[in-house]
Amino acid sequence: xxPLGVISQLLAxxxxxxxxxxxxxxxxxxxxxLQNKSAPSxxxxxxxxxxxxxxxxxxxxxxxxxxxxxxxxxxGCMTLACAIIPMLSTDLPLASAADAIALVxxxxxxxxxxxxxxxxxxxxxxxxGARREMLIGFLAEPALLMVLFTAALISxxxxxxxxxxxxxxxxxxxxxxxxxxxxxxxxxxxxxNARVPVDNPATxxxxxxxxxxxxxxxxxRHLALVEWAASLKxxxxxxxxxxxxxxxxxxxxxxxxxxxxxxxVLILKLAVGGVLLAVLETVSAKMRIFRVPEFLCTAFLxxxxxxxxxxxxxx
Amino acid sequence: xxxxxxCTHLNGVLAVAVAWLVxxxxxxxxxxxxxxxxxxxxxxxxxxxxxxxxIAAHALFAPAEAAVLPIGLxxxxxxxxxxxLSAFFLMVIGGAAAGVSxxxxxxxxxxxxxxxxxxxxxxxxxxxxxxxLVVLADDAYAFMVMWETMALSSFFLVIVNHRIEENRRAGxxxxxxxxxxxxxxxxxxxxxxxxxxxxxxxxxxxxEHTPFWASMAFxxxxxxxxxxxxxxxxxxxxxxxxxxxxxxxxALMSGVMLKTAIYxxxxxxxxxxHVHLWWWGLLLLGIGLITGLFGIVFAAVQVDMKRLLAxxxxxxxxxxxxxxGLSVLFSSFGMTPMAALALTAALYHVVIHAFFKSLLFVSxxxxxxxxxxxxxxxxxxxxxxMPWVAWICLIGVLTSAGLPPLSGFVSEWxxxxxxxxxxxxxxxxxxxxxxxxxxxxxxxxxLAGYTMVKFFGIIFLGQPREEQLAHVHDAGRWERAGMIWLxxxxxxxxxxxxxxxxxxDPVTRQLTGAGLGSTVAANGWLLIPVAAxxxxxxxxxxxxxxxxxxxxxxxxxxxxxxxxxxxSAPWDCGFPWLTPRMQxxxxxxGQPIRxxxxxxxxxxxxxxxxxxxxPRYRVSIGDHFWYWLYLPVAHVTxxxxxxxxxxxxxxxxxxxxxxxVTLIALLxxxxx
Numbered sequence: 001x002x003p004l005g006v007i008s009q010l011l012a013x014x015x016x017x018x019x020x021x022x023x024x025x026x027x028x029x030x031x032x033x034l035q036n037k038s039a040p041s042x043x044x045x046x047x048x049x050x051x052x053x054x055x056x057x058x059x060x061x062x063x064x065x066x067x068x069x070x071x072x073x074x075x076g077c078m079t080l081a082c083a084i085i086p087m088l089s090t091d092l093p094l095a096s097a098a099d100a101i102a103l104v105x106x107x108x109x110x111x112x113x114x115x116x117x118x119x120x121x122x123x124x125x126x127x128x129g130a131r132r133e134m135l136i137g138f139l140a141e142p143a144l145l146m147v148l149f150t151a152a153l154i155s156x157x158x159x160x161x162x163x164x165x166x167x168x169x170x171x172x173x174x175x176x177x178x179x180x181x182x183x184x185x186x187x188x189x190x191x192x193n194a195r196v197p198v199d200n201p202a203t204x205x206x207x208x209x210x211x212x213x214x215x216x217x218x219x220x221r222h223l224a225l226v227e228w229a230a231s232l233k234x235x236x237x238x239x240x241x242x243x244x245x246x247x248x249x250x251x252x253x254x255x256x257x258x259x260x261x262x263x264x265v266l267i268l269k270l271a272v273g274g275v276l277l278a279v280l281e282t283v284s285a286k287m288r289i290f291r292v293p294e295f296l297c298t299a300f301l302x303x304x305x306x307x308x309x310x311x312x313x314x315x
Numbered sequence: 316x317x318x319x320x321x322c323t324h325l326n327g328v329l330a331v332a333v334a335w336l337v338x339x340x341x342x343x344x345x346x347x348x349x350x351x352x353x354x355x356x357x358x359x360x361x362x363x364x365x366x367x368x369x370i371a372a373h374a375l376f377a378p379a380e381a382a383v384l385p386i387g388l389x390x391x392x393x394x395x396x397x398x399x400l401s402a403f404f405l406m407v408i409g410g411a412a413a414g415v416s417x418x419x420x421x422x423x424x425x426x427x428x429x430x431x432x433x434x435x436x437x438x439x440x441x442x443x444x445x446x447x448l449v450v451l452a453d454d455a456y457a458f459m460v461m462w463e464t465m466a467l468s469s470f471f472l473v474i475v476n477h478r479i480e481e482n483r484r485a486g487x488x489x490x491x492x493x494x495x496x497x498x499x500x501x502x503x504x505x506x507x508x509x510x511x512x513x514x515x516x517x518x519x520x521x522x523e524h525t526p527f528w529a530s531m532a533f534x535x536x537x538x539x540x541x542x543x544x545x546x547x548x549x550x551x552x553x554x555x556x557x558x559x560x561x562x563x564x565x566a567l568m569s570g571v572m573l574k575t576a577i578y579x580x581x582x583x584x585x586x587x588x589h590v591h592l593w594w595w596g597l598l599l600l601g602i603g604l605i606t607g608l609f610g611i612v613f614a615a616v617q618v619d620m621k622r623l624l625a626x627x628x629x630x631x632x633x634x635x636x637x638x639x640g641l642s643v644l645f646s647s648f649g650m651t652p653m654a655a656l657a658l659t660a661a662l663y664h665v666v667i668h669a670f671f672k673s674l675l676f677v678s679x680x681x682x683x684x685x686x687x688x689x690x691x692x693x694x695x696x697x698x699x700x701m702p703w704v705a706w707i708c709l710i711g712v713l714t715s716a717g718l719p720p721l722s723g724f725v726s727e728w729x730x731x732x733x734x735x736x737x738x739x740x741x742x743x744x745x746x747x748x749x750x751x752x753x754x755x756x757x758x759x760x761x762l763a764g765y766t767m768v769k770f771f772g773i774i775f776l777g778q779p780r781e782e783q784l785a786h787v788h789d790a791g792r793w794e795r796a797g798m799i800w801l802x803x804x805x806x807x808x809x810x811x812x813x814x815x816x817x818x819x820d821p822v823t824r825q826l827t828g829a830g831l832g833s834t835v836a837a838n839g840w841l842l843i844p845v846a847a848x849x850x851x852x853x854x855x856x857x858x859x860x861x862x863x864x865x866x867x868x869x870x871x872x873x874x875x876x877x878x879x880x881x882x883s884a885p886w887d888c889g890f891p892w893l894t895p896r897m898q899x900x901x902x903x904x905g906q907p908i909r910x911x912x913x914x915x916x917x918x919x920x921x922x923x924x925x926x927x928x929x930p931r932y933r934v935s936i937g938d939h940f941w942y943w944l945y946l947p948v949a950h951v952t953x954x955x956x957x958x959x960x961x962x963x964x965x966x967x968x969x970x971x972x973x974x975x976v977t978l979i980a981l982l983x984x985x986x987x
Contacts, residue, residue: 053872053875057881059881060883062885064699066776073865075865076863076864076865080860099850101728101731102857105718105728106719108761109719112768115768116771116776119772119898120698122898124887124893124897125887125888127898130772131899131904131907134764134769138765141757142754142761146750149735152735158735158850159848216887303754308747311747312747
């Protein structure tokens, strides 16, 4: 374990924790602009977290300890997820502990915990949210795994750092398998991060919400942690997307200067990605919950096609 | 060959089996003393389980031992042999039995069964001992005797509460399918001995078979052991028999007995048969994955907690068979390291399923005890009244859902790694099929998460759906001890995969000629099956990462802000009249699955009309196989029996006429 690796690892975690709310704020701002609304400040997410941490946590009388532990576990999962995804550099000591499959498992762990926590208080909305979240989860998870498998087959490795090294080392060209995988990945990310057309992060319309229904009973510091974890999740997904499909500009092991250069590149890529996400959300309409399986099955099939294309054409 | 009283591994294992038999008989001798079985005999049985686990773990690394015991028929002694494969499965039996027996010691103390505890104890211990001897058997005769003993003793355990008609029906179905399967196994041994008349495994091992006869043996073994394991379409007995049996018995049947079928199948496919044809692997993979998907989809819509677990067992068996299929596929193309990787995944899943499924079944036992409810729709909120059971069960649930860093994830991870090697197979047809199989495995694993959230959330979380649930008691000391032992298995197998694979290594070396042991051992705490740049997984670092950010977040929030907490009524969007009836029922939680996979089920709905005074909504979910396969077969059998019954006149003169006609016919045929 080299000192530069430790530094880049710590830097990755700090950057993720610090920038994740900013990314959410950036997407919200752009969405408001695109929808002709007056946008909240870019720092609104930080203010909200600060306010929530200051408030008392109000917990239902009969909530079990599970309800209070879950936000910390979800937060821990998302932090680890951001730590193992190559965003600035591919020299990450923690990445050897968890490969692409374990990353999917990590997201699944967080999902199971948040769903169980939502069921803990025993409200109608909590149960509804849990059921829908698990529904989306079981459809999105295989699709995400297939996207990662396509990348893994190209690079002969499931380790995220090796995948990014291989993909980043190839010449600039459009690979059909990755094109399919990219579309599938975008669809999965929309679903997993509770975005339009699957869910609407801005809504509290009772019958259509998924993510908001899950966290309805949380308040104060618990809510702050869950919200922070949600922005970390968006950040993590964006970084996986960037790492798989636009891996250029990332530092490799032996270059401290590249590490410094990688940060502005990452911010630039995320800024563009955030705008695209806002555009995508603005131009699409939310779909009925039972259209979601079709949407995600399409993603799943596209990912499988990506894999077959790779096997058949070797590209 | 060993002398009978030498201090060998085999004698140790046989001693454990005999000890279990003695314990069983002791319970019958003191039938009137109700306290004896739970207080003394079951804890003793549990200790012997630990002993078996230890002996078998030690025997794994020792050379094979054999013995001939002059019991059985004259001139036809029992052959026993303890090699790597049997030692591995003995570990599974011992490990799970130790936990389940300890749980049963607490459980049987309170349950008022119709069968006296002495008899239950006898059947229970005969069941345990017969499983040990099945795994040890080294000739077809001993194997079949033990196999049947196992089936019969478990049959009696299934019908412990035999006054309930449903249970008798379940027992009958179980016995029937067990015997149809046994016929397949018997015929398979018949093929394997290749007209030599010598039914020892040693003889079968040296026989060379043509591809046709090898395939026949393989298919018969698949049929016979598939019936015991619950492969499609012979799975129907599991969801009937598991709910009928007492919970510790369900735990043993699901966690351990199904594994003896896996053992038998591995013994025949990998040890007694040498050739592997590629289509065997494809067949296994296909049946395994279909079974897995079918099992988990049905599990997700169940409303009875033990039926849910029974279907989940079908799913797990499916995954194990899929992994074995992948291994056969690799080995048929001579890719032994990959065959070893897939087989390691299968064996890993065998062990963890034994632990987590036993844990989940005994948890349902504890819940059943406290609430006398098996229906999910009448439970809820038990984490507040039964914290021990709930938190330990959570470990089993997370393992079953295949989540890191627990052990369920390790086998899933290994299996998926195995699939990623399939592009190296020299057949483009297979190359294309296999990614779709990997996609199915991912889907099955994700659905398992859904099902387990339903299982845990509805039983233990939320508000109690019935009044009396607020007065339930937690598990007793023995029950907790048993559950903790099983939960420790789930956690340790998850955190120390690199260490545990050393125990699988001798088995895969014996069966496929390669093992992961040396690769894995070179990398210490990280699990690296092939090469570091290819894939690695470090559960301890993983856990440490999550735990560290958990702890830092916890401390920093308290340090920088505060830890104040206020209790209040639930918010629920400001709705003030919240009742427990507003929570999701088990049907409600499974509804999306029912809708998405509608064509897999046979759904019967009874909707209320607007004029009903007491509107009732009923929905029942049936299995297509009943209507497509079992009922037609039963119908045909019944009709044939009725036709044959016409010959039975009950008058001696008619029977004499039959004899006479037969005699004439034979004379004509002989003199022709």
